[in-house]
Amino acid sequence: TDFTISDFVADVRAPTPSVAAELVVPNVLEWLNVLGNLKRRLIGSMQNKLQRINLLVLNLKKQLRHPRYYLAxxxxxxxxxxxxxxxxMQHQLSRWQQRLSKIGVALDMVSPLATLERGYAVISKDDKVIKRTADVVVGDKVRARLVDGEISCQVLTTCNGKSSKF
Known part of the structure; x- marks a missing residue:
């Protein structure tokens, strides 16, 4: 048996040319089986990827609703x-109205007009309010402001002290 140099450097040695041909050309069934497995793995991977993309799109749809709904x-x-x-605003206005009403009542209580309504008069001489009997003398002309107008009066007598009948 003779050996050539190529026999020693080759990965596989075939005893005959037909065995060498069988070794060089792979089995078609094996290749079909490998290709079928690769095809199934590729399809499964693509289906998985499509499912993830569909879920992502659904989540985005939920987040990005139609502008009409957002505006509504x-x-x-x-x-x-x-x-x-x-x-x-109505509540605040009501509070202000109540406050204003209370202020109005307080103002009415101290108003000179309210005093006039109760039957009192404001007596003045030369446009100055008379507060004491010492501010006038017998014979002075004074004005009495009443609720519905004024009357002119003349001082006939004065009486000092608290002996009045009021």
Whole structure:
């Protein structure tokens, strides 16, 4: 048996040319089996990827709703805020009205007109209010301001002290 140099450097040695041909050309069934496995793995991988993409798209759809719904929601919130603002303004206005009414009652209590309504008069001489009997003398002309107008009077007598009949 003779050996050639190529026999020693080759990965596989075949005893005959037909065996060498069988070794060089792989089995078609093995290749078909390998290709079938690769095809199934590729299809499975692609289906898995498509499912993940579909889930992502569904999540994005939920987040990015149609602008009409978004605007309707914002309009509803705006209406609620307007309603709350209106109620708050009415409440504040009511509080101010009550406060103003209390101030009005307090003003009426100290108002000279309210005093006149109770039957009193404001007496003045030369546009100055007379507070004491010492401010006038017998014969002075004075004006009495009443609730419905004024009357002119003349001082006939004065009486000092608290002996009046009021």
């Amino acid at each position: 929601e914002r309009m509803q919130r705006l209406d609620e805020f307007q309603h709350r603002l209106h109620l708050a």
